[in-house]
Amino acid sequence: MLGRKLKSRLDLVRPYIASRVLSNQNQQKYYHDRHTKSRTIDIDDTVHVRKFAKGPNWLSG
Structure with missing residues (x-):
């Protein structure tokens, strides 16, 4: 829907780790x-x- 990723209850089981990796x-x-x-130089x-x-x-350069 409009280029967004839909969220479900299963997303709570598998955490989104990209923010942790970036930090x-x-x-x-x-x-x-x-x-x-x-x-x-x-x-x-x-x-x-x-x-x-x-x-x-x-x-020598």
Whole structure:
């Protein structure tokens, strides 16, 4: 009906866990972001790129 999900008495037996999953993901992101450093790369900064093919492992970029 009009794009809505109909509710029945069986929905009370099986709880809707999407909100709980979303809150747990937000909590994990909060704890992860507390320990990360913000990094900025400016123009003309020297950077190194990891190369996984044969040859030297790191290349200047």
